[in-house]
Each structure stands twice: as C-alpha cells, then as structure tokens.
Amino acid sequence: MVVGDLMLDRYWWGSVERISPEAPVPIVKLQRTSAAAGGAANVAANIAGLGSRAVLIGVTGSDTEGNLLRNVLAEIPNVELRAIALESRPTTVKTRIIAHSQQVTRLDHEDSAPISGGEEAAVLEQILGLIDAV
Known part of the structure; x- marks a missing residue:
C-alpha cells in the first residue's frame, strides 16, 4: 500500500x-x-516495476490532469488506484521544460494547503478498508 501525494509529472522537450x-x-x-x-x-x-502489486491511495483534483494521471496509472500493470477526486483542489502537476537534455525550469501547479477533515476521513476510510488485505 502506498499512501501519499499523487502527482502528474509532465515533460516538455525542445531545443x-x-x-x-x-x-x-x-x-x-x-x-x-x-x-x-x-x-x-x-x-x-x-513497486509494480519490480514485480509487486501496489495499491495507491491519495487525492487528485477532479480535472483534466487528474484524468490524465488516472490514464497513465491504468497503463501500469499491478497498480490499483484508489484515489479520491476532489472538486476543491487541482491535481498537483510538475512540468519540467527540457532543452538539449538539460532541465531549463520547472513549473509547479499545486495547492499545498492540507486537505479538509472530511477529505482526510475519506482517505483514511480507503486505508482502513485495505488493512486486512495488506
């Protein structure tokens, strides 16, 4: 089980x-x-790349980037996503701009405020539902 900040890493390659x-x-x-x-x-x-199964728990935004992250994870065998999509915040996105194999800069789009108590309870419910399965 992996619990934490779910992020989408974007890479923009150019010259x-x-x-x-x-x-x-x-x-x-x-x-x-x-x-x-x-x-x-x-x-x-x-973890999945090493041949093990990973259940991933966290939150995303209810947005295009969250959907893209879900699609990226759906392509990875042995990763089961149990994310809660929140209307109240964007999906965290780290965009790296790379030119000639060198990172030029990084753009961060995120809400660094803690999730609400109700949202935290929903995440905890996901965790507790898996405890005997781990």
Missing part, C-alpha cells in the same frame, strides 16, 4: 535556438511532450 528579447531567458521550441506518474504515484509505479 533552444535563441534568447528572448523580452528577458534574458532561453526560448524553448517545443518538440514533444510526455506525462508520467509523479510523487507517491511514481513510488507505486516503481
């Missing part, structure tokens, strides 16, 4: 050919994108 005239920053010409499980979801994916 730099010039510096912006607006500020001394590189202009990355986007060539491709990818998405992967991040945070506790990455831990569950690694």
